[in-house]
Amino acid sequence: xxxxxxxxxxxxxxxxxxxxxxxxxxxxxxxAQTEGYTRQEAVVTPTTPYAGFxxxxxxxxxxxxxxxxxxxxxxxxxxxxEEQMRASEAAQGxxxxxxxxxxxxxxxxxxxxxxxxxxxxxxxxxxxxxxxNTPQDPGIKAAVWExxxxxxxxxxxxxxxxSDIYQNLLGxxxxxxxxxxxxxxxxxxxxxxxxxxxAVSLTKGALVDAADQVxxxxxxxxxxxxxxxxxxxMGNQPNDLYDxxxxxxxxxxxxxxxxxxxxxxxxxxxTGLINIKFYKxxxxxxxxxxxxxxxxxxxxxxxxxxxQGGQTVERLLLTVGESGQVDLSEAARNVATDSDxxxxxxxxxxxxxxxxxxxxxxxxxxxxxxxxVNARLSTLDKSFTFFSGSGAxxxxxxxSAESIDxxxxxxxxxxRNEALDSLGGANVVSFYGQMLTSVGAAVDVSEQxxxxxxSIGQQISKLVESMAGVSIDEELSKVIQFQYGFQASAKMxxxxxxxxxxxxxxx
Numbered sequence: 001x002x003x004x005x006x007x008x009x010x011x012x013x014x015x016x017x018x019x020x021x022x023x024x025x026x027x028x029x030x031x032a033q034t035e036g037y038t039r040q041e042a043v044v045t046p047t048t049p050y051a052g053f054x055x056x057x058x059x060x061x062x063x064x065x066x067x068x069x070x071x072x073x074x075x076x077x078x079x080x081x082e083e084q085m086r087a088s089e090a091a092q093g094x095x096x097x098x099x100x101x102x103x104x105x106x107x108x109x110x111x112x113x114x115x116x117x118x119x120x121x122x123x124x125x126x127x128x129x130x131x132x133n134t135p136q137d138p139g140i141k142a143a144v145w146e147x148x149x150x151x152x153x154x155x156x157x158x159x160x161x162x163s164d165i166y167q168n169l170l171g172x173x174x175x176x177x178x179x180x181x182x183x184x185x186x187x188x189x190x191x192x193x194x195x196x197x198x199a200v201s202l203t204k205g206a207l208v209d210a211a212d213q214v215x216x217x218x219x220x221x222x223x224x225x226x227x228x229x230x231x232x233x234m235g236n237q238p239n240d241l242y243d244x245x246x247x248x249x250x251x252x253x254x255x256x257x258x259x260x261x262x263x264x265x266x267x268x269x270x271t272g273l274i275n276i277k278f279y280k281x282x283x284x285x286x287x288x289x290x291x292x293x294x295x296x297x298x299x300x301x302x303x304x305x306x307x308q309g310g311q312t313v314e315r316l317l318l319t320v321g322e323s324g325q326v327d328l329s330e331a332a333r334n335v336a337t338d339s340d341x342x343x344x345x346x347x348x349x350x351x352x353x354x355x356x357x358x359x360x361x362x363x364x365x366x367x368x369x370x371x372x373v374n375a376r377l378s379t380l381d382k383s384f385t386f387f388s389g390s391g392a393x394x395x396x397x398x399x400s401a402e403s404i405d406x407x408x409x410x411x412x413x414x415x416r417n418e419a420l421d422s423l424g425g426a427n428v429v430s431f432y433g434q435m436l437t438s439v440g441a442a443v444d445v446s447e448q449x450x451x452x453x454x455s456i457g458q459q460i461s462k463l464v465e466s467m468a469g470v471s472i473d474e475e476l477s478k479v480i481q482f483q484y485g486f487q488a489s490a491k492m493x494x495x496x497x498x499x500x501x502x503x504x505x506x507x
Contacts (some may be wrong), residue, residue: 006050006066007496012464013047013067014489018069021482025475030414033391033472036247038077039240039470040239042070059502079345082246083260086253088178088457090342094335094455095256097206097347098354099446105355106443108161111436112430117158118432125416128409135406144409145401152387153367154394159392162362166355169348170302171205174359194463200302207316210255214298215253218276218284221245222295225273229289232272245274252278256318256343280340281324296321300328300345314356316349329353354442363391368422368431369415370395376411377404 021042029035050064110116127144134140168176202208224245231238252258256279262287263273276284278298285294303315318326328349331341370387377384384405389395416429423431 005500008493008500009037009465010065010067011489011493011496012161013069015493017042017044017070018482018486018489022075022479022486024484025478026472029472029475029479031408032472032475035248036243037470038073038075038239038243038246038468040073043072044076045070045071055246055360073237073239075237075242076255076468077242077246078467079422081460082249083297084460085457085464086250086258086260086462087339088453089250089253091453092450092457093256093344094347094350095295095446096254097449098346098351099450101165101348102439102442102446102456104165105162105358106439108158108165109208109436110362117151117154118155118436120147121416121429121432123147124151125413131404132407132409132413135409137406138402141401141404144404145399148386151369151399152389152397155362155392155395157364158362159359162355162359163393166352166359167205168204169355170351171202171208172200172302174356177313192475198304200304202302207345209299210344210348211298211318214252214255214278218295218298221248221276222253222293223272225246225286225293230273232270238272250278254274254344256345257340262288267319270500279318279322279326279343279345280292281320281326288502292322296324304437311480316352335357341386353391354438358435359392359438360440361431363393365428365431365435366392366395368428370418371422371426372415372418372420373412376415377408 004395020165021044024040024042027035028039045068047066047069050066051307081210095208113120124147127140127147131137131144132139162437163174201267224241228241228245231241243259249258249260259277259280261275263275264270265271273286273289273293274284275282275286281296282294283296283298287294297320299319301317301319303313303317305313311343314329316328318328328345331338332346332349335341335346368399370389370391373385373386377386384399386397386404387395388398394461415427417427419425419427420431
C-alpha cells in the first residue's frame with residue numbers, strides 16, 4: 001500500500017530534478033565562451049515504480065510511478081569526432097612546422113632585390129667582362145676586387161644565417177660533423193658497412209623544446225587521470241575533467257599522431273583512465289588500473305654515420321621510453337602513406353632536411369666559384385689563388401686588385417655559362433636559380449597544405465561544435481522550461497500539503 005506522504009516525495013524528486021537541470025543549464029551558459037568546453041545535460045529517467053495490487057484485475061499487479069531523477073550529467077561529446085580532431089591537429093602540426101622554418105629560410109634569400117646574391121654574381125661576371133675589354137685598367141680591376149669581396153662576404157653571411165636557423169631547430173651547429181667528414185650529407189639511408197657512428201646528444205633547440213612540452217603534457221594527463229579515476233569510482237561523471245584532458249590530448253596530437261584507448265577494469269567497466277600511443281609507441285600504459293602507470297619520457301637524438309668515402313649520413317631519432325624508438329628521417333618520407341607518422345616532430349625533420357640541403361647547395365655553389373675562378377686565373381706553370389676557403393662559410397678574397405691578370409678575364413667570364421659536374425651539369429647562375437626555386441616552392445607548398453588542413457580542421461570543429469557547443473538561446477529556453485517545471489512541482493507539493501492538513505486537522 002502506498003504511503004500517505006508518497007505524493008510529497010514524488011514532488012520533492014521533481015523539484016530536485018528541475019533545480020539540477022537549471023544548474024546544468026546555468027553551467028553551460030557560464031562556459032559558452034570557454035574553449036574546449038563540452039555542453040552538458042541532465043539525463044532524465046523515471047525512478048523505480050511502486051508495485052501496487054489492483055483489485056479490478058485479478059492477480060495482476062500494476063505499477064505506480066514514484067517520480068523522476070537525473071541518472072547522470074551527460075557530456076555531449078562524440079569520441080570518434082574527437083579522434084578526427086586529433087588527426088587534424090597532427091596534420092596541421094606537420095605542415096605548420098615546415099611552413100615556419102621554410103618562411104625563415106626564405107628571408108635569407110632577398111631576391112629579386114638588388115642586394116641579393118643573384119645580382120652580385122651578375123655584377124661579378126659583368127665586371128670581369130669589362131676587364132676583358134680593358135685588361136690593364138686599374139679602376140676596373142678595383143671594381144672586380146670589390147664585387148668579389150662583396151660576394152664572398154654575402155656567401156659568409158648567408159651561411160651564418162642559415163646555420164643559425166638550423167641550430168635553432170636542432171640545437172647543434174651543422175659544422176659539428178665527425179672529423180674527416182665531407183660537407184655534404186645524405187639523409188636517413190641505411191647503415192653503411194664500416195661506417196663510423198656518432199651519437200650527438202641534443203640539449204636545446206626546437207626539437208628538444210617539443211620533447212619537453214610532450215613530457216609536460218603527459219605529466220598533466222597522468223595527474224588528471226588520477227583525479228578522474230577517483231571521481232568515476234564514486235559513481236560520478238567528471239565531465240569538466242574530461243574536457244581538460246581532451247584539450248591536452250589535442251595539444252599532444254600537434255606534436256605527433258596520438259591513439260587513445262579506454263582502460264577497463266576486470267568487470268569491463270570504464271575506469272576513466274586511458275592508454276596513449278604516440279607515433280605508434282606506448283607513451284602511457286595502465287597495465288593494471290589499480291597500479292601506477294608506465295609513463296614513457298620522450299627525447300630526441302641525432303645519429304651521424306661517416307662512411308669510408310667520407311660521406312656523412314644523418315638520422316634523427318625520437319626515443320619513447322626505454323625501448324620505443326622512431327626514425328624520424330624514415331617517418332618523414334612515409335607520411336604520405338601513413339597518417340600515424342604525421343605531427344610536429346616529422347614536420348621539424350622535413351624542415352631540418354630542407355635547411356641542411358640548402359646549406360649544402362650553398363656550399364657547393366661557393367666551392368664551384370672558388371675552384372672555377374682560381375683554376376681559370378692559374379696556368380700550368382703557376383697557380384693563382386683569388387678565392388680561399390672550402391665553401392660558403394669561409395670564402396674569402398685573398399688576392400689584391402693589382403695582382404689580377406686582366407688577360408685571363410675572358411676565362412672567368414666563360415665560367416658563368418659553363419656546365420659544371422660539381423653542380424650536376426648546371427652553371428653557377430642556373431644552379432642558384434634552382435636553389436631559389438626550391439626555397440620558394442617549400443614555402444608555397446607548406447602554406448597551401450597548411451591552409452588546406454586548417455580548413456579541414458575548421459570543418460571538423462564546426463561538426464563538433466554543432467553537438468558539443470553551447471547555444472545561449474537554447475540554454476535560456478531550457479532554463480525557462482525547467483523553471484516552470486520547478487514551479488509546477490512546488491505547487492503540487494503545496495496542494496498535497498493542504499490535503500494532508502485537511503486529513504490531519506479537520507477530519
